[in-house]
Amino acid sequence: MSNLDLIIVGAGMAGLCAARTAVELGLNVLVLEKGIQAGGTTGLSDGIFNSCDPARQFPIDVHDSPEKHFLDILEYGHGKGHPELIKKYTYGATEALNWLEHIGFKFERSVTQEPGTLYPRSHKPIYGNGESYINFLLSHLNSLSCTISYGSNVVGFKKDDSQPLSVVFERGKNTIELTPRFGVILCAGGFCASNRLVSTNFNLLSGSEYLGSPLCDGGVLTSAMDIGAESVHMSYFELSVGDSAIEQLLLNPAEFILVNAEGRRFCREDLEFSSLCEAVLRQSGHCASILYFGSGNDSANRPQKIEDRFSNALAQYRKACEIKSDEAFGKNPFYLKKVGYVTKTAVLAPKIMASLGGLNVNEFANVLDRNRQPIKGLFAAGEIVGGIFGEACSFGDNLASAAVFARVAVREALKI
Ligand SMILES: Cc1cc2nc3c(=O)[nH]c(=O)nc-3n(C[C@H](O)[C@H](O)[C@H](O)COP(=O)(O)OP(=O)(O)OC[C@H]3O[C@@H](n4cnc5c(N)ncnc54)[C@H](O)[C@@H]3O)c2cc1C
Structure with missing residues (x-):
């Protein structure tokens, strides 16, 4: 010894x-x-x-x-x-x-x-x-x-x-x-x-x-x-977004939706972070696009042109917000606020x-x-x-x- x-x-x-x-x-x-x-x-x-x-x-x-x-x-x-x-x-x-x-x-x-x-x-x-x-x-x-x-x-x-x-x-x-x-x-x-x-x-x-x-x-x-x-x-x-700018986009569920590669929403966005990540990981490519409607800290936000494949999901979500009911995924009506234009898009790939x-x-x-x-x-x-x-x-x-x-x-x- x-x-x-x-x-x-x-x-x-x-x-x-x-x-x-x-x-x-x-x-x-x-x-x-x-x-x-x-x-x-x-x-x-x-x-x-x-x-x-x-x-x-x-x-x-x-x-x-x-x-x-x-x-x-x-x-x-x-x-x-x-x-x-x-x-x-x-x-x-x-x-x-x-x-x-x-x-x-x-x-x-x-x-x-x-x-x-x-x-x-x-x-x-x-x-x-x-x-x-x-x-x-x-x-x-x-x-x-x-x-x-x-x-x-x-x-x-x-x-x-x-x-x-x-x-x-x-x-x-x-x-x-x-x-x-x-x-x-x-x-x-x-x-x-x-x-x-x-x-x-x-x-x-x-x-x-x-x-x-x-x-x-x-x-x-x-x-x-x-x-x-x-x-x-x-x-x-323990998962992470791995990028603080993207983290900011996810702070308020009223200000974004997630869409997959097929252009469809796939979950309520007011899930807690770990469940949200799991929902994203289940999509093809293990990632999703964030369509963000907020202004964040950036007063110079301009409308972003979004890809055509996302248009349907956005239109359906706008409708859900108008009637205050997200029948597809059950997002809390509290977060179903009037949706303006998309100011930012980003890819969410949990790390x-x-x-x-x-x-x-x-x-x-x-x-x-x-x-x-x-x-x-x-x-x-x-x-x-x-x-x-x-x-x-x-x-x-x-x-x-x-x-x-x-x-x-x-x-x-x-x-x-
Ligand atoms: C980007 C990032 C940010 C984070 N920020 C925070 C934070 O702010 N606060 C927080 O609480 N947590 C944070 N975490 C998690 C946290 O950093 C870790 O859980 C924590 O550092 C683990 O400490 P540890 O001493 O157990 O392991 P480590 O710090 O990883 O040390 C383990 C050591 O063991 C050595 N080792 C491995 N295998 C062997 C072997 N076979 N033989 C000899 N040596 C070996 C490794 O080389 C390493 O030096 C973060 C994680 C990441 C990735």
Whole structure:
């Protein structure tokens, strides 16, 4: 056995928060990172971090609480998220936020309200986006002499119930096996870079663009499953429009309709975002055209000439608005406002932002086997974990929950 206390797999938000927490506790830690640098999807993210925060919310008269955050997540995920995991996250988020600030990370002074949340509780780093967590945590880890081994691809685990768990990884031409004293924390991100895993679990997303790190391909997840870990919610994904200008067009369902390549409407446009995306993915080419009637922020909007194939759909929708009844799809009459001319057209092709499924864990970040028993010495945090959010996840909950469960995992590994 080596003199290593803990191995952490992956150097994104979860991995670096776990590493920093572990070195604060005086542990001898090795981080194995497949890439030539740290960051993963965290480094590409917008950096939004959700948490109740009385210090920022109270002065602006926002009366939020971990319980309200819990209920928001449960509802947004259609009741499918595991309540004990959501509770652990929402009741731990403020501690994680305070910890980051305590060690010197800087968030903006105000909070914002992201889609899917009922209260302004989203925090943004002052300097940059997701990469700012990585740069900050890395600089502190370097000065604390934590070892990060880049170009180290974890390919398997060795489990023998009488021995601590071992990690097998490839580095250059070498295959190395290490056995840490307290365990292994899996922080290798989601699996969306694997089109095979994505399409097996949700075939409508086959070939869809993934906005995160190409290194997050689910290899560690499947290796954990090879030693008996259970996966959960593998068909749930967080989707995105991938373009803020297009996102703006979709804000008010009264101001747009969606039409498919055949020129037909195919759903009510007041569906919530994940259902709207699913309806679009069911159309040929997995995309749809947006016909937008609003003026948005652009006072110079002019009538757009639309393609002939869309004329019928537009005429039928105008009629539905006149009689305040969308018989074809049942859009709420509240949104059936008088339609002027089309001011913009754009193509909506949903993209993948995150996987919401992954390893089944308990509230102590223990990875569970198929009998729902903890696998000794194996923990997980971040996007590799499934089951927290259910069918949908609000913007800003992934990073915060990665930080919370990373810290939980380290304490659980030490049983403190
Ligand atoms: C464009 C975009 C914007 C987003 N914005 C936000 C946001 O503002 N707020 C929010 O909460 N969420 C956001 N998300 C989601 C969020 O970024 C991720 O869920 C989160 O960063 C995951 O963190 P993580 O630490 O689990 O994984 P990652 O940050 O992806 O880190 C995983 C690491 O593991 C490494 N790894 C993978 N396989 C192996 C292996 N076999 N061996 C060794 N290492 C391995 C990877 O190289 C990577 O460095 C966004 C996602 C995208 C795509």
